[in-house]
Amino acid sequence: MGVLSKTMETHLRSLPKVELHRHLDCSLRWSTAIEIARTLPQFQTMSLTELEQSFLITEPFADLDSVLRKFTSMRDLLQSAEILERLAFEVCEDAVNDGVRILELRFSPTFVAEANPQLKPDQILNAFLRGIARAERTWPIAVGLILIFQRTKTLGELLALRDWALDRREDFVGVDLADSEDRFEPSQFQSLFQPLRGTWPITIHAGETIYPNSSAGMRGAVELLGAQRIGHGIQAIRDPSLLQFLRDRQIILEVCPWSNHLTKSVNTYSKHPLKKLLEAGQFVTLNTDDPGVFASNLIDEYHLAQALGVTIQDFAWMNDVACAGSFLSAEKISRVWPRPRQKLSDLLSTASSQKGPS
Numbered sequence: 001m002g003v004l005s006k007t008m009e010t011h012l013r014s015l016p017k018v019e020l021h022r023h024l025d026c027s028l029r030w031s032t033a034i035e036i037a038r039t040l041p042q043f044q045t046m047s048l049t050e051l052e053q054s055f056l057i058t059e060p061f062a063d064l065d066s067v068l069r070k071f072t073s074m075r076d077l078l079q080s081a082e083i084l085e086r087l088a089f090e091v092c093e094d095a096v097n098d099g100v101r102i103l104e105l106r107f108s109p110t111f112v113a114e115a116n117p118q119l120k121p122d123q124i125l126n127a128f129l130r131g132i133a134r135a136e137r138t139w140p141i142a143v144g145l146i147l148i149f150q151r152t153k154t155l156g157e158l159l160a161l162r163d164w165a166l167d168r169r170e171d172f173v174g175v176d177l178a179d180s181e182d183r184f185e186p187s188q189f190q191s192l193f194q195p196l197r198g199t200w201p202i203t204i205h206a207g208e209t210i211y212p213n214s215s216a217g218m219r220g221a222v223e224l225l226g227a228q229r230i231g232h233g234i235q236a237i238r239d240p241s242l243l244q245f246l247r248d249r250q251i252i253l254e255v256c257p258w259s260n261h262l263t264k265s266v267n268t269y270s271k272h273p274l275k276k277l278l279e280a281g282q283f284v285t286l287n288t289d290d291p292g293v294f295a296s297n298l299i300d301e302y303h304l305a306q307a308l309g310v311t312i313q314d315f316a317w318m319n320d321v322a323c324a325g326s327f328l329s330a331e332k333i334s335r336v337w338p339r340p341r342q343k344l345s346d347l348l349s350t351a352s353s354q355k356g357p358s
């Protein structure tokens with residue numbers, strides 16, 4: 001690495017960052033994953049290469065569903081409250097090392113408990129909260145949890161999860177809907193989300209993969225489910241009227257370039273629409289999605305974004321957008337964010353689309 005690139009690395013790392021889209025239950029640090037795997041009989045005799053093959057995704061898979069199946073291997077390691085607390089603490093530590101000041105972590109209690117039935121939702125949440133509280137006492141970082149509803153669960157299971165979460169409403173900063181979107185309509189989840197609209201802000205996974213109803217999925221996420229942010233949303237680039245719709249409503253896109261590459265949500269990485277979305281004036285943010293499974297970190301995403309033509313000025317702007325759209329309280333944000341928090345409407349005038357080519 002030359003002197004100039006080293007300077008760039010230092011600059012990128014020290015840039016104050018906000019990350020809005022990181023799945024806590026898929027973010028186990030690789031060294032910790034190996035350590036835990038070594039304590040379990042089924043993994044004890046595996047070589048490092050075999051462990052990598054079992055847990056990590058480092059090259060594009062056939063599709064999103066194949067990737068989602070791989071997530072279940074990492075989940076098998078989350079067997080105790082102690083491990084969950086350590087996971088949460090280390091995820092925050094990794095984020096701090098990447099310059100993150102504001103971090104929103106999402107998880108699905110049903111996803112964790114499915115493979116670890118000895119853990120009840122309260123135990124899972126309490127363990128995560130202990131790890132996060134310790135991290136917030138240790139470093140200048142503000143962290144909030146987003147509850148994920150899984151599209152693949154029955155309405156009965158989702159309503160039970162909602163009732164449980166409402167009893168713990170102070171412990172979540174927002175809610176999300178995840179899993180593959182192409183087999184589901186937003187309207188199927190309207191009765192689930194409608195009563196939550198005044199309780200928590202909402203983000204929805206949509207517009208991630210290439211499928212025929214992608215645009216309707218994103219519109220439905222906003223109009224029917226009340227989403228203020230869209231997880232991914234990159235397929236909006238194919239639909240100019242949808243781009244206008246999202247911009248008019250100040251909807252933030254939580255873009256995760258490396259994840260999109262690995263799930264084949266873009267044909268080739270060089271065709272990733274991140275820069276084009278910025279130039280179209282969309283409220284874009286940069287995120288990791290599942291760094292534990294993808295063997296990545298947030299700085300990797302910044303380097304990958306640079307390869308698409310994203311500039312240092314764009315990075316600062318995207319972080320201001322993410323700060324403006326964070327679900328954390330203003331008070332918590334003001335404790336860690338080094339500059340005044342701007343409004344999304346103020347950030348419109350400094351968007352890439354207003355500045356011309358950079």
Ligand SMILES: [Zn+2]
Nearest residue numbers: 023205231289
């Ligand atoms: Zn995601």
